Amino acid sequence: xxxxxxxxxxxxxxxxxxxxxxxxxxxxxxxxGVPFNLVAALGRQGAKRLTCIANTTGGAHKPRMPDxxxxxxNGQVAKVVCSFTAGTRAxxxxxxxxxxxxxxxxxxxxxxxxxxERLRAAGAGxxxxxxxxxxxxxxxxxRETRVINGREYLLEYALPVDVALLxxxxxxxxxxxxxxxxxxNFNPLMAMxxxxxxxxxxxxxxxxxxxxxxxxxxxxILVHRLVQVPPPxxxxxxxxxxxx
Amino acid sequence: xxxxxxxxxxxxxREFQDGxxxxxxxxxxxLIADVPLGxxxxxxxxxxxxxxxxxxxxxxQEDLHLVNAGGQNVTLLPGAAIVHHADSFALIRGGRxxxxxxxxxxxxxxxDFANWKVKGAKGGGIGGAMDLAASAKRVFLMMEHxxxxxxxxxxxxxxxPITARGVVTLVATDxxxxxxxxxGFAVRDLAPGATLDxxxxxxxxxxxx
Numbered sequence: 001x002x003x004x005x006x007x008x009x010x011x012x013x014x015x016x017x018x019x020x021x022x023x024x025x026x027x028x029x030x031x032x033g034v035p036f037n038l039v040a041a042l043g044r045q046g047a048k049r050l051t052c053i054a055n056t057t058g059g060a061h062k063p064r065m066p067d068x069x070x071x072x073x074n075g076q077v078a079k080v081v082c083s084f085t086a087g088t089r090a091x092x093x094x095x096x097x098x099x100x101x102x103x104x105x106x107x108x109x110x111x112x113x114x115x116x117e118r119l120r121a122a123g124a125g126x127x128x129x130x131x132x133x134x135x136x137x138x139x140x141x142x143r144e145t146r147v148i149n150g151r152e153y154l155l156e157y158a159l160p161v162d163v164a165l166l167x168x169x170x171x172x173x174x175x176x177x178x179x180x181x182x183x184x185n186f187n188p189l190m191a192m193x194x195x196x197x198x199x200x201x202x203x204x205x206x207x208x209x210x211x212x213x214x215x216x217x218x219x220x221i222l223v224h225r226l227v228q229v230p231p232p233x234x235x236x237x238x239x240x241x242x243x244x
Numbered sequence: 245x246x247x248x249x250x251x252x253x254x255x256x257x258r259e260f261q262d263g264x265x266x267x268x269x270x271x272x273x274x275l276i277a278d279v280p281l282g283x284x285x286x287x288x289x290x291x292x293x294x295x296x297x298x299x300x301x302x303x304x305q306e307d308l309h310l311v312n313a314g315g316q317n318v319t320l321l322p323g324a325a326i327v328h329h330a331d332s333f334a335l336i337r338g339g340r341x342x343x344x345x346x347x348x349x350x351x352x353x354x355x356d357f358a359n360w361k362v363k364g365a366k367g368g369g370i371g372g373a374m375d376l377a378a379s380a381k382r383v384f385l386m387m388e389h390x391x392x393x394x395x396x397x398x399x400x401x402x403x404x405p406i407t408a409r410g411v412v413t414l415v416a417t418d419x420x421x422x423x424x425x426x427x428g429f430a431v432r433d434l435a436p437g438a439t440l441d442x443x444x445x446x447x448x449x450x451x452x453x
Contacts, residue, residue: 029291029292029311029329030292030311030315031308031311031315032292032308032309032310032311055371061315083369083370083371083372084367084368084369084370084371085366085367085368085369086361086362086365086367086368086369087369088270088271088314088369088371089271090349090362090365097367100366100367101366107367109367109368109370110370111370111371111372111373111374111375112291112329112333112370112371112372112375113291113329113332113333113336113337113372113374113375114374114375116328116329116330116332116333117330117333119330120330131337131375132337132378132379133337133374133375133378133379134374134378135378135408135409136406136408136409137374137405137406137407137408137409138405138406139374169309180309181294181307181309181310181320181326182290182292182293182294182309182310182311182326183309184293184326184327184328184329185292185293185328185329186328186329187328188328189328189329189330217328237308238308238309239308240306240308240317241315
């Protein structure tokens with residue numbers, strides 16, 4: 001049986017066919033697991049009217065890394081879906097913030113666990129679910145709730161994705177992924193939720209079978225394209241944040 | 245002398261019972277991971293799926309693949325485990341957190357609190373706060389008793405958009421440790437030199453001994 005490798009030559013080739021109007025999910029929590037190189041390539045590629053899903057829009061820390069805020073500055077983003085649309089400190093002004101305040105980009109703020117579960121649901125064939133999170137808050141105003149076993153729950157819908165941009169530590173040519181430490185975060189869920197899954201990989205991409213099947217975090221059937229991250233300065237790697 | 249942030253962290257850590265699973269939020273609560281707990285074993289959980297992390301990593305030894313909820317590079321303790329975000333929040337919603345410790349802008353006598361949106365802002369920062377507040381067994385808050393301009397943060401009712409209704413167990417401030425009672429706050433402990441009258445003057449609802 002023939003086996004097709006999922007390895008792509010470079011980041012620009014990986015993102016070349018992302019269309020205007022696509023819904024893009026971007027993995028990562030703080031720096032671990034963020035696909036910096038694929039985000040930078042999407043910036044060069046220039047697709048417009050994107051909906052971007054990630055934990056944050058990025059940009060409050062130094063050094064500045066490729067993030068949704070950069071795509072917003074590029075005029076590529078119509079809407080973001082994030083658990084933070086402001087920084088963790090009230091004094092933070094994110095690169096995203098002035099565009100949002102001027103109404104040039106829309107935002108949907110979603111509690112982090114609800115965001116994760118909406119992605120998981122989209123990949124799991126579950127159209128909606130009830131959660132206790134955000135009941136009684138302004139996020140629940142005007143929305144459907146239901147009392148189950150005496151407790152009130154809020155209806156949340158699955159969040160399907162067109163293209164997921166992910167970062168993994170190891171991959172084999174079949175697309176099986178393994179993450180390291182807290183790099184895993186949203187990445188496996190975005191792989192489940194997306195129709196097209198692009199992954200930047202830190203270690204040299206392995207032949208199929210080199211990762212023990214018991215150690216695979218995301219199965220290769222969910223993954224379409226792999227690009228190995230070159231060493232710096234050609235590739236972008238996590239950097240120690242400056243103290244604030 | 246009001247409590248320093250470190251002393252607030254130490255006071256809340258005294259409430260932890262042996263075997264608890266504890267989630268620490270961004271900012272002040274991260275100080276708690278460094279407080280010595282003696283004979284008690286507590287497991288720290290972070291929203292990004294890290295179960296069993298330890299103190300912040302010494303400079304120069306950081307593992308850039310490993311952060312806590314605040315994005316600080318931390319250490320893993322023996323027995324640690326890592327899961328993805330949906331499993332991490334399944335642990336939260338599933339009621340496995342014995343306590344979550346968070347910063348807050350306001351806490352109210354009815355147990356409501358607010359920590360995700362400031363006055364006049366269009367955006368906000370929810371992170372995992374609403375999930376944790378809704379489903380942890382206890383919610384401990386760590387906050388300054390007053391705003392920078394001296395207004396009370398402990399109120400009859402929150403004025404900012406709330407994070408969750410009626411969930412607060414304890415509030416540690418620079419003046420002491422307080423528990424919402426429905427009508428006001430009960431003093432559980434006072435910082436050295438702080439008086440009941442001082443706490444009453446700094447609080448916008450009744451404070452009981």
